[in-house]
Amino acid sequence: xxxxxxxxxxxxxxxxxxxxxxxxxxxxxxxxxxxxxxxxxxxxxxxxxxxxxxxxxxxxxxxxxxxxxxxxxxxxxxxxxxxxxxxxxxxxxxxxxxxxxxxxxxxxxxxxxxxxxxxxxxxxxxxxxxxxxxxxxxxxxxxxxxxxxxxxxxxxxxxxxxxxxxxxxxxxxxxxxxxxxxxxxxxxxxxxxxxxxxxxxxxxxxxxxxxxxxxxxxxxxxxxxxxxxxx
Amino acid sequence: xxxxxxxxxxxxxxxxxxxxxxxxxxxxxxxxxxxxxxxxxxxxxxxxxxxxxxxxxxxxxxxxxxxxxxxxxxxxxxxxxxxxxxxxxxxxxxxxxxxxxxxxxxxxxxxxxxxxxxxxxxxxxxxxxxxxxxxxxxxxxxxxxxxxxxxxxxxxxxxxxxxxxxxxxxxxxxxxxxxxxxxxxxxxxxxxxxxxxxxxxxxxxxxxxxxxxxxxxxxxxxxxxxxxxxx
DNA sequence: GTCTATAGTGTGATAGAC
DNA sequence: GTCTATCACACTATAGAC
Numbered sequence: 001x002x003x004x005x006x007x008x009x010x011x012x013x014x015x016x017x018x019x020x021x022x023x024x025x026x027x028x029x030x031x032x033x034x035x036x037x038x039x040x041x042x043x044x045x046x047x048x049x050x051x052x053x054x055x056x057x058x059x060x061x062x063x064x065x066x067x068x069x070x071x072x073x074x075x076x077x078x079x080x081x082x083x084x085x086x087x088x089x090x091x092x093x094x095x096x097x098x099x100x101x102x103x104x105x106x107x108x109x110x111x112x113x114x115x116x117x118x119x120x121x122x123x124x125x126x127x128x129x130x131x132x133x134x135x136x137x138x139x140x141x142x143x144x145x146x147x148x149x150x151x152x153x154x155x156x157x158x159x160x161x162x163x164x165x166x167x168x169x170x171x172x173x174x175x176x177x178x179x180x181x182x183x184x185x186x187x188x189x190x191x192x193x194x195x196x197x198x199x200x201x202x203x204x205x206x207x208x209x210x211x212x213x214x215x216x217x218x219x220x221x222x223x224x225x226x227x228x229x230x231x
Numbered sequence: 232x233x234x235x236x237x238x239x240x241x242x243x244x245x246x247x248x249x250x251x252x253x254x255x256x257x258x259x260x261x262x263x264x265x266x267x268x269x270x271x272x273x274x275x276x277x278x279x280x281x282x283x284x285x286x287x288x289x290x291x292x293x294x295x296x297x298x299x300x301x302x303x304x305x306x307x308x309x310x311x312x313x314x315x316x317x318x319x320x321x322x323x324x325x326x327x328x329x330x331x332x333x334x335x336x337x338x339x340x341x342x343x344x345x346x347x348x349x350x351x352x353x354x355x356x357x358x359x360x361x362x363x364x365x366x367x368x369x370x371x372x373x374x375x376x377x378x379x380x381x382x383x384x385x386x387x388x389x390x391x392x393x394x395x396x397x398x399x400x401x402x403x404x405x406x407x408x409x410x411x412x413x414x415x416x417x418x419x420x421x422x423x424x425x426x427x428x429x430x431x432x433x434x435x436x437x438x439x440x441x442x443x444x445x446x447x448x449x450x451x452x453x454x455x456x457x458x459x460x461x462x
Numbered sequence: 463g464t465c466t467a468t469a470g471t472g473t474g475a476t477a478g479a480c
Numbered sequence: 481g482t483c484t485a486t487c488a489c490a491c492t493a494t495a496g497a498c
Contacts, residue, residue: 014481018481021481037352039352042472042473042474043473043474043475044472044473044474052482052483053482053483053484054474054475055475055476055477055481055482055483055484056481056482056483058474058475058476059481059482063474063475064473064474064475115352118416118417118420118423119350119416119420120420121268121270121346121419121420143423144425165435165438165439167431167435168426168427170426170427171426171427171431171432171435172435174424174426174427174432175410175414175427175432175435175436175439177413177417177424178410178413178414178416178417178424178432178436179406179409179410179413179436180413181413181416181417182408182409182410182411182412182413182414182416183406183409183413185350185409185412185413185416186349186408186409186412188352189349189350189351189352192349192374193405193408193409194375195401195402195405196399196401196402196405196406200398200402201402201405201406201409204396204398204402204403204406205406205409205410207396208396208406208410208439208440209439245463249463252463273490273491273492274491274492274493275490275491275492283464283465284464284465284466285492285493286464286465286466286493286494286495287463287464287465289492289493289494290463290464294492294493295491295492295493463498464497464498465496465497465498466495466496466497466498467494467495467496467497468493468494468495469492469493469494469495470491470492470493470494471490471491471492472489472490472491472492473488473489473490473491474487474488474489474490475486475487475488475489476485476486476487476488477484477485477486477487478483478484478485478486479482479483479484479485480481480482480483480484
């Protein structure tokens with residue numbers, strides 16, 4: 001790294017301060033969203049929380065939707081981390097089990113973040129490529145990474161001839177994802193899926209979508225539901 | 232029916248007119264929601280569309296959320312009708328196939344109505360029983376009827392010993408529902424589930440959740456995805 | 463029952479002074 | 481870079497005249 005003169009150092013400090021404020025805005029936004037949901041994150045409320053004027057926000061983010069996009073990126077990174085923690089599991093079925101559970105746990109633990117990531121209405125001007133005012137990029141753009149981790153496991157299962165379905169592995173991956181998302185989404189909406197705890201639905205879904213690891217199957221032996229808590 | 236005097240007839244006419252206007256409000260609301268989503272259904276816009284003042288609406292509906300509840304009820308009735316059209320199918324697996332397809336078709340054909348029914352955030356004051364300002368009743372209250380139609384089929388499968396999973400039929404029903412909902416929800420959000428058409432995901436999911444009817448399985452024979460259109 | 467008028471509150475975003 | 485002040489809207493819901 002080259003030595004810098006006083007001039008460069010000063011601009012460097014400015015850049016750091018600037019970046020620090022941006023981080024602070026994101027930090028507070030993250031907490032508000034986590035507590036009250038993105039819908040109730042207003043620029044005024046946010047400005048008051050960080051003790052700046054609303055106008056100051058627009059020096060760091062082009063729009064409210066721009067903040068949404070940043071938070072979504074954070075969320076996707078966090079979810080991907082939760083997945084990466086299990087990539088070391090050699091057996092693809094066991095790995096899928098761990099990742100599936102991690103996915104639903106993530107969604108139930110941070111419902112509002114999950115909502116922002118996966119349950120926001122698509123951009124109205126969807127036809128236009130790229131990104132719109134609300135920061136809706138292509139939803140898959142970030143989720144694709146985590147999806148591919150699931151798909152990888154299915155590819156391995158197929159290669160080992162342990163995938164009963166004849167469908168393409170990527171199709172199975174999307175099917176399982178849809179299943180997990182459905183569990184989270186319906187649970188988040190409150191009264192839906194009233195009978196069965198999420199944990200059990202996850203087990204059932206994983207078993208439905210690929211042959212379980214030997215000795216891992218039939219965790220729930222009887223037809224009666226367990227009394228495991230919903231979350 | 233008793234003859235009515237002129238007095239009763241007049242009040243009868245009033246009641247009919249009143250009911251007619253209520254229906255008209257609902258009709259226009261339904262169309263606006265279908266086209267632009269419930270979020271953009273404002274009382275002003277609605278009033279202008281029916282050529283009344285905004286205040287007139289409040290004589291027929293307690294609030295905007297009250298309209299939402301009415302539309303939700305309509306939607307649930309419509310979905311239940313789509314299900315009832317298949318109750319005559321004797322074989323429970325074939326019936327589930329038809330109902331599952333009908334469910335996803337409904338969701339993709341009327342995305343905004345589906346959103347209103349199943350993808351709205353739960354009421355903030357959920358702890359309080361009953362209904363809130365936004366007309367969010369217990370989401371399951373109406374969906375329960377359709378869910379029980381799915382559960383019935385699983386009960387029959389279990390009775391015929393054709394349900395491989397040992398889980399409770401109602402748990403399987405909720406699992407399958409979650410799966411179908413996930414497909415619709417992710418497809419509605421635009422870019423998610425990019426590779427696989429919804430129709431194929433539905434087939435895969437149905438096959439995953441219960442033994443398919445003989446001769447019906449393996450519609451998709453190869454690992455490559457078909458080029459069936461997404462909707 | 464229906465209207466006009468408006469209260470009351472919120473919003474995102476910007477212009478222009480400093 | 482930050483602020484004040486404000487634009488230009490939107491919204492639900494109600495009061496009170498007719």
